[in-house]
Amino acid sequence: MELAVHFLGTAGAVPTPHRSSPAVLIQRGGERILFDCGEGTQRQLMRAGVGFNQIGLIFLTHLHADHYLGIPGMLKTWQLWGRLEPVKIYGPKGLRDLSEIIRKILGRFDFPVEWIELSLGSSIKGDGYSICPISTSHKIPSFGYSLVEVPRPGKFSLEKALELGVTPGPDFGRLQRGEAVMGTREVRPDEVMGEGRKGRKIVISGDTRPVPEVIEAARGAQLLIHEATFTSDALDRAKETGHSTAAEAAEVALQAEVDYLALIHLSFRHTARDLLNEARAIFPRTVLPSDLDRVVLPYPEKGEALFELRNG
């Protein structure tokens, strides 16, 4: 199943002519899952051409305005386009207050909009994956998120099944679905199925100081998307404002042993080159996406992540 990440908005709190406010889209098969929704996200989605209307789940990392100001306009556009499919919006404490303000200014919608305040330990189960909030450390209640695919069943061994006298046909399907069948004797699924294969994992830090909870959640992930608002020169400012430096993001990636690190939430005060060099000195497999760049993540045994980056 295809799994791709679209970097829709890579700016920090202040957008620039080239970087829109924060938003990351995960595309998994036919599903579209949005993480944060800064001002202008709807147009970034239209530009990316990835199925703006198919978004069914939105996760907000925290309720600073630069991370949610795109929501009212997006809901309004869906309404005007005649959307009927429900949308669920998840986020930390305070989300319900925000939902009331948005309802007050925009009125009701013809499609169901559900606002769900998450707590740590929750797990949102999708079809073949789950999304969990991660404890992070910002100025206000905040989460990171992990998307973890459920392990795929192992490979079915045709030879083994025939050897055990299973009749080719429906019984093969039963074994693959986990049911025992009769051959020369009762055959259990584990006798003919190889070891379960790991799914993929993507972790998004949201705005945060570097924290062990993100390292733990990101362990072995294909991709860690970590904020890197500042370079190390501005470490004091990072501490004061609850953000991370590029070096700190790289240190998290290194300790979590992820395959790749992507830096987002970049302050206009630093150049992309400086941020990237700082991180790569610690964790070489770091990328710094431009807006509308994407990465495709194949299953681990199928090869490397494929980055489509405008600027290296």
Next chain:
Amino acid sequence: MELAVHFLGTAGAVPTPHRSSPAVLIQRGGERILFDCGEGTQRQLMRAGVGFNQIGLIFLTHLHADHYLGIPGMLKTWQLWGRLEPVKIYGPKGLRDLSEIIRKILGRFDFPVEWIELSLGSSIKGDGYSICPISTSHKIPSFGYSLVEVPRPGKFSLEKALELGVTPGPDFGRLQRGEAVMGTREVRPDEVMGEGRKGRKIVISGDTRPVPEVIEAARGAQLLIHEATFTSDALDRAKETGHSTAAEAAEVALQAEVDYLALIHLSFRHTARDLLNEARAIFPRTVLPSDLDRVVLPYPEKGEALFELRNG
């Protein structure tokens, strides 16, 4: 004094990959005056490179979300950039409620933000111009706006002044400022000053059905910026939603005898070509700007408006 209009966002209620939500900037000398402020306007301003921080006045035509959702993010960015200069935001009834919602979600700013609900008959006096609300007809309280320059004094006649015995020097200045001075006898300013010269006028319709008040306000304007959400095929829909067709906008321009008509607030349902052709059949001096197009308006005696359009 330079007078230019920047079309920042030319979409209707739903933005597209190419057209941002409604916003028009008037640049007059060092001043920047914004009319409407749809989602994404701050980035459009940055892209236009016309002095985002110099905006001191914002006029909202009405309080539908597509016309104001860019305000919170813009205020936030100013705050983060350390703005200290005041900003005044004008609009119809309901503006104060909006200001309270925005204050609730964003808190206070370090620069003064004044929200002023206008009524018909008000006139905001600037340095050499005034801006007045115009009665329009939309679904909710709404205004158009006219920007009218004060007439410039006529030309000072050096020959006439010398002939009347005025001493060259400070007395010339006094005459030009409207004071009488002594020559061979008392000389009145009107004896040495030519006829006053007309200033320039720009009218913005906002979202509205075609109305006589806009025709009246726009009479003789250099530029009428009129909404043209639909083509005539959708006249019923225009009536129902309180909008104008391209033909109706052209009819307003024709009756007001303006120099040029610019169509904005375009529905994604119609092509630019169809809208433009429909209007030009009635009023040939019609343009349909793309986002970030601009027009420079010289004083009437100095020549024609200069359009910088991406698509003809």
